[in-house]
Amino acid sequence: MANENPPLQDIAIVWFKRDLRFTDHEPLYYAQKQNLPILLIYCFEPIVMEYADSDVRHWRFVYQSLQDMQSKLEDLNAKIYVFHNHIPLVFQRLSEKYNIKKIYSNQEIGNKLTYDRDLVVQKFCSDQQIDWLEYQHNGVIRRLKSRKNWEQRWTQKMEEHPKIVNETQLNLMTLDDAFYQDLKGPELSIQFTSNEPAFQPGGETNAWKYMQSFLKERYVNYSKHISKPQLSRKGCSRLSPYLAYGNISMRMVYQYTVQHYKTAKNKRALSNFVSRLQWHCHFMQKFEDECRMEFENVNRAYDSMVKTKNDNYISAWQSGTTGVPIVDACMRCLHKTGYINFRMRALVVSFVVFNLWQDWRDVKYILAKLFLDYEPGIHYPQLQMQSGVTGVNTIRIYNPIKNAQEHDEEGIFIKTWIPELKNVPTPLLFEPWKMTNIEQEMYQVFIGKDYPAPIVDIEVSRKAASDIVWSFQKTKAVAEEGDRILQKHVNNPSRPRNS
């Protein structure tokens, strides 16, 4: 029997995920090579937004990124069709109206939830005979067989020609408005347009502003200030949220940096920066290769190290009221700005998993929500490493007093975030519980009233944690698992342990 309906229009879809940019975007680049009208879509997925690791600050950033992209399409009378709906439903309905030939997207190094979502999409595509083409995310290789030559492959990827498209030459299509309105889903309930000024604003344009200001002058102090809670805010690139949401590709960051290298006055700082770009992908690669680490200890021998959850400890840590100034300052700063530097992240993790003796799994979402640059592929490997449950890396228990003294010498960072201590001079500022009654009177801050006494004894808790973790570290079971981990995740597994 003849089909009375006219044949559906053939189209291609570019599905934006955590790659919210036009410059150096492989899906767009390859979609353009087809002779098909291209539909650009982004989907705010309810299940993803409601998940435990998600925070409004992430979605605000995504929203800003999309606005930036939309502004570039305005003159072309085109746009990215943004949905707030379940992506399988969106694809289903689109496929009823159009003949989707191909879907283009970047691989997503996401959590279990988005991985499972992709499996659903994959099933849909194979049922519908849609070709879903996914492109490599930065230097992270999917289905990697061996770590051998990984560094060389990374460099090769970074030096490839960027995939540049001219937006004005894209064959973009528009959707019937009634159809779109029906499918786009409910209005996003959060007020996205108001940005808290303390958060870095999303978008490709902003990514390039940060990139340029870093290479113009900020980079000079990169190595010197990288560990300082205050000075790192300027001396580090601050590209992390832009990389996390793909506002800029790692390749563009790499090439732009290398291009500046010739004329740079501090070459060491730049090569230090480039090596960290590689570390970024290195950790994401670990997660890609062993994604169970979102939930389980990488080193299974640590599964028998059971910690008792203490909700009071966790909430004091979370809210920045532990009584340990540098820890509290970091946590309060995270709430307001979504950023602290690498060393301070390691320090707050060390405090909660060692001094407060809490399981990393009971704090993983708290930090995921606080980090504006939350990147699952970095978050879980880092958290586990800092918690000392890999059995491969040495145990690093940070001394919060010493670190404050060395990296916040004048206490500027602490005083910024803990105003109740603003009158306390150094060195008392780093351990205010040591103030005498007279000093408390003098500086008008009473420990236990205006600012808490420390909830644990730092030295005693450090020793207790160290004894237990090191007793695990020395077991045969940990070492055997450690060997397995090195085989899997490290280029040269014969290197010395505890490096």
Added chain:
DNA sequence: AGTGCAGTTGACTTT
């Protein structure tokens, strides 16, 4: 002037 000694520094090891 040489000796004893407390405190410091630095290399190396252990947790």
Added chain:
DNA sequence: TAAAGTCAACTGCAC
């Protein structure tokens, strides 16, 4: 990408 512990060498100082 840690920090404490250990030990020997060194330093400054009093006598």
